[in-house]
Amino acid sequence: MAPPKLFIGSSQKNLRVAQLLASSLSDCAVVDVWNEGVFGLGYGFLETLVKRLEDYDFAAFVLASDDMTTSKDESKPAPRDNVLFESGLFMGVLGRDRVFLVYDASVDLKIPSDLAGVTLAKYDSTRISGVEGKGAVRDAVLQISDRIKASRFPYLVGEWRSEYPMTFEEGYPMVTEEMSVRTSGDTLSLVTKTSSHDDFYSAWGRIVLDRQIIGKWKSQEGKNNMEGVFVLTISPHTNFMYGYFTSPDEQGGLVYATWILAKMTDADETEVNERMRKARAMLKKITILGPQIPSVPNS
Known part of the structure; x- marks a missing residue:
């Protein structure tokens, strides 16, 4: 680190x-x-x-x-x-x-x-x-x-670029957002500032084992009334994160989707793109083991 x-x-x-x-x-x-x-x-x-x-x-x-x-x-x-x-x-x-x-x-x-x-x-x-x-x-x-x-928790405060699938079918574009991240001790909040597809969400979670964030997300008021849970892994240099989130499907079940974020606050566009590339590469090493929903903190 x-x-x-x-x-x-x-x-x-x-x-x-x-x-x-x-x-x-x-x-x-x-x-x-x-x-x-x-x-x-x-x-x-x-x-x-x-x-x-x-x-x-x-x-x-x-x-x-x-x-x-x-x-x-x-x-x-x-x-x-x-x-x-x-x-x-x-x-x-x-x-x-x-x-x-x-x-x-x-x-x-x-x-x-x-x-x-x-x-x-x-x-x-x-x-x-x-x-x-x-x-x-x-x-x-x-x-x-x-x-x-003694500070156990990585410093994540700043503006981040976020990317996740627009739908869960092949061939659809990714949603790109800019999110604001704030922390207090081991708790973290994320709020969408801009979105390529007019989707705005907020999320909150807790940093566990120093390198993972487990939390909940939901659509902001007036949107799709969707919510789910997420797990993110923080990179060693704390400049990108990668993981997955759950979302309800049309049949009332749950689907998993990938989620990556790269810190924008201390980087130019070239460096942000490189961080996104590294996050995508790390995603390939993740294996999602069935419909297991992580235990998440209360808001």
């Missing part, structure tokens, strides 16, 4: 803290620090960051005494507003359990109160300078690395 990708953000003033975190976490993730030119030229930083949010599996932000804020006539040091804003963007896309806030424990820092589910880690700004700087972030590094290494 490809190593997870970690984004680290900070203010310019606290860039050294971000760099110390990055060098200490490089053994468990591919790390990008906000100032390293990873976003290229031609766009503003924020605009490009929004475009690339889904490229990352985790994010960490350094909260330090960059500004002063006053509340109830009491002034306190506070993090820079844009750092908090960027951390909120990542929470919205990755989920709170994949965002870390690393705060300076040597000052009475004002930290937002509504942070349930977010990992808070400490560092000591009084020890940052000099050759022993890594010691100041050691506790935070251990906390973050343990969380990353």
